[in-house]
Amino acid sequence: MRRLPPLTAIEAFVQVARLGSIKAAAEELALSSPALSRRVQALERFIGKPLFERRHQALKLNDDGERLLGLIAPALDNMTDAVEAMTSGAELLRLRLGVLPLFATQRLMPHMADLKLKHPQLHLDVDTAGHGVARLGDGLDAAIVIARDIDPTLYARRLDRNRVHVIAARSLVEGPNPVTRPEQLAGLTALIHRDMPDTFTAWRAAAGVPEVEPAAVDHFDSGQLMLEAAAQGLGVAFMLESHFEAARDPRLVQLFDLTVDSHYSYWFVCRPRALAQRPVRLFHDWLVEALGAEPD
Secondary structure: OOOOOOHHHHHHHHHHHHHOOHHHHHHHHOOOHHHHHHHHHHHHHHHOOOOEEEEOOEEEEOHHHHHHHHHHHHHHHHHHHHHHHHHHOOOOEEEEEEEOHHHHHHHHHHHHHHHHHHOOOEEEEEEOOOOOHHHEOOOEOEEEEEEOOOOOOOEEEEOOOOEEEEEEEOHHHHOOOOOOOHHHHHHOEEEEEOOOOOHHHHHHHHOOOOOOOOOEEEEEOOHHHHHHHHHOOOOEEEEEHHHHHHHOOOOEEEOOOOOEEOOOEEEEEEOHHHHHOHHHHHHHHHHHHHHOOOOO
């Protein structure tokens, strides 16, 4: 029998290749960064050639690494599916879903009773850790992400089209010096989600004030925390209209009565072959119907 490298080394390589970071991959595999690096290096020694271009705080696959990933990642995915099938039971269907916390709270959980009623055998393992697209097939069967567009090699279904609101504490419009003009943003802090980095610049251009600069820009990886920060008067949040409407928070108001089309949408994403798996297909079809998503 031909000798193979340790499965742990292959798993480490695939995770680093997909996330592009030793730190992120180590967190995903519950390892220290040095331990993960040793596993990757062990695979490189086994193969006899480097697989990454080492850069500051990041790794990029070289040509040999790209070739190896294309050859072994599908096999690793198939092994994962096989183990999942053996451990899930004949009647139990399980979906590993990555989803942003705010979407889960505002738009997914209110419909979950309907999902349970229609498909009682379908169970969800919900993961809000982020890096959803990068982890497809490696810990996640499908993900709901927010993005401008999706890698064309993946299956993607747009779940909405939205507009950008400027969301702020009610005190900013009801206080002694109310904020009523976009030019007044120059004295305020802009709150931006890391997954929507262009939101403010796009809104500013569409609003006709392309030269206005906020006093500062604070970045968040949590929409829920952004809404709370805005409600506490820590800045003004550039978020989607659906976020504002679903929040129903009396402390918050929309500034300027002005909205612009968003470049960002929520998407259901999975690998094309995953759509043939019954849990993924059941959830996909239910989600599209529940949210009234636009046709493909």
